[in-house]
Amino acid sequence: xxxxxxxxxxRTDQAAVRLRSQLSQxxxxxxxxxxxxxxxxxxxxxxxxxxxxxxxxxxxxxxxxAVPHQGxxxxxxxxxxSGGALAYVLASAESDAAWDFTHEQLLAAFHRVLLxxxxxxxxxxxxxxxxxxxxxxxxARGAWGVALDSSRADLAEAFAVSGMPCVVVDAYVxxxxxxxxxxxxxxxxxxxxxWLAARGPRVAWLGPRVGFAHYRERxxxxxxxxxxxxxxxxxxxxxxxxxxxxxxxxxxxVREAFARPANRRPTGLLCMWQALGHAVLExxxxxxxxxxxxxxxxxxATEREYRExxxxxxxxxxxxxxxxxIVWRPEDLARxxxxxxxxxxxxxxxxxxxxxxxTRLIExxxxxxxxxxxx
Numbered sequence: 001x002x003x004x005x006x007x008x009x010x011r012t013d014q015a016a017v018r019l020r021s022q023l024s025q026x027x028x029x030x031x032x033x034x035x036x037x038x039x040x041x042x043x044x045x046x047x048x049x050x051x052x053x054x055x056x057x058x059x060x061x062x063x064x065x066a067v068p069h070q071g072x073x074x075x076x077x078x079x080x081x082s083g084g085a086l087a088y089v090l091a092s093a094e095s096d097a098a099w100d101f102t103h104e105q106l107l108a109a110f111h112r113v114l115l116x117x118x119x120x121x122x123x124x125x126x127x128x129x130x131x132x133x134x135x136x137x138x139x140a141r142g143a144w145g146v147a148l149d150s151s152r153a154d155l156a157e158a159f160a161v162s163g164m165p166c167v168v169v170d171a172y173v174x175x176x177x178x179x180x181x182x183x184x185x186x187x188x189x190x191x192x193x194x195w196l197a198a199r200g201p202r203v204a205w206l207g208p209r210v211g212f213a214h215y216r217e218r219x220x221x222x223x224x225x226x227x228x229x230x231x232x233x234x235x236x237x238x239x240x241x242x243x244x245x246x247x248x249x250x251x252x253x254v255r256e257a258f259a260r261p262a263n264r265r266p267t268g269l270l271c272m273w274q275a276l277g278h279a280v281l282e283x284x285x286x287x288x289x290x291x292x293x294x295x296x297x298x299x300x301a302t303e304r305e306y307r308e309x310x311x312x313x314x315x316x317x318x319x320x321x322x323x324x325x326i327v328w329r330p331e332d333l334a335r336x337x338x339x340x341x342x343x344x345x346x347x348x349x350x351x352x353x354x355x356x357x358x359t360r361l362i363e364x365x366x367x368x369x370x371x372x373x374x375x
Contacts, residue, residue: 015044015054017098020108023063023074023120030120034064034072063111075115084144085120086110086341088169089134091150093125101309102274103149105302106170109330110147113338119144126150131158138164145341147334148178151212165345167337172213172354179344180354181337185217186224188326188359189272192298193225195324195361199296200267204237204257206250206280207272215244218272218300237266244272247279254283258295268296272326274305281313292364297323302330303375306362311370322370328359 022028034040034055041051055072058064064072088110093099099107110121122141126134131154138146145165148155156173159166168180196203203226209219226233239253257266271277277299284291291297291314301310311322336355344350362375 011046011050012053012057013101013104014098015046015050016057017104018044019054019058020063020104020111020123023058023111028074030074032074033067033070034074036071063108084142085122086114086145086147086338087122087124087138087141087143088147089124089126089138089149089155091126091148091152091155091171094127095125095129097125099123099125101305102302105304105330106149106333109334110337112331113334117338126152126155131155135159135162135164145345147337147341165341165348167340167344169333169337175352177352179340179352181333181340182213182354182357183328183333184356184359185214186221187356188300188328188361189218189221189270190225190228191221191359191361192270192272192300192324192326193222194229196268196270196296196298197226197229197231201231202237202264202266203231203233203268203270204239204266205233205270206239206253206276207241207244207270209240222270222272236260236264241276245275247275247282250276250279251283251286254280254289255287258284258287258289266295268298270298272298272300274299274301274310277301277310278313291323292321298361299323299325301325301327303327304330307371307374311367314367315371320367321364322362322367324364325362325375326359327362327375328357333357 028034035043037048037051041048044051055064059066059072063075065075067073088107090099090103093103107121107123114121122143124134124137135158143164146159147169148159148166149169149171151171151173153173156168156175156178160175160177166178168178170182172180172182193203205219205222207218208215210216241249269280271280281291284295289295299310306325306327310325314320314322336357340355
């Protein structure tokens, strides 16, 4: 069973996703008005209140402009036309399907940083599609550059020789001609492990450790942080799970770990993915274990996930305090990606490089404050 809590979207989020997708696909021209709220809510199948909240999200993101007594207009750029669109290609998403919350945040971040460049952001799901088909669509839609969120070797090779500037984002692929921009997985996990090690000797890892770069690097960072503290985790505290969103496997391990004698129970839990964090929290509740009192916990989230999804989970958990959390900003990834695309467009012979998006650890704080103030 896959974890669902972290990926569950409110009706407002779902409506915002659909509107954002329409803008990304160029269905409404810059400067044009969207339909009135009544018509828009009917098209989206939601209430007018939900439609209004979704519109407000896109206004906050800079995609729409609220014009008094007229409605919501697609925001036009501030400068003269400076080129084509930047395409965000997500290999795990199907064409025209809604994206998960984290990748929707990344797409929204690209929209925001591109506004002053007069470049729209196109969203393309690549699941089940070949490289030739994707490249043909990108060229037909006038794409200038590509942010490729994929570890697929065939896509990496095709985009590397396409003549179109391309940067791999939030993924990793070995290719001599492609730049990579992704979260600082190693140092984020290293910092999380060090924080837990300072509070108890029996730190447990929950998650996969091989496969995707995020898996390998966060596992390696966690081991490094523990080694620096002089801790070698016991095999029983290395919960190697099949994937980062396997809620059932995580819950099973938690139940078994906290059924041990007190001197063998974990003192700290490394939950380096949002889905696992929520699954572990639910399992701890079921066992009567209180985070912060009976066990320490470190999670991982974007700043928005921290405020809107992670922190609220502790308002009614009986804990009242959000555990320490590693956070990062999708806007940083988008800005670094755009900067590298510009550099590569100016000089295609630049050597390929990897750029890590900085993470930081937020100490435990009251849930009410975390929801109010965010990260």
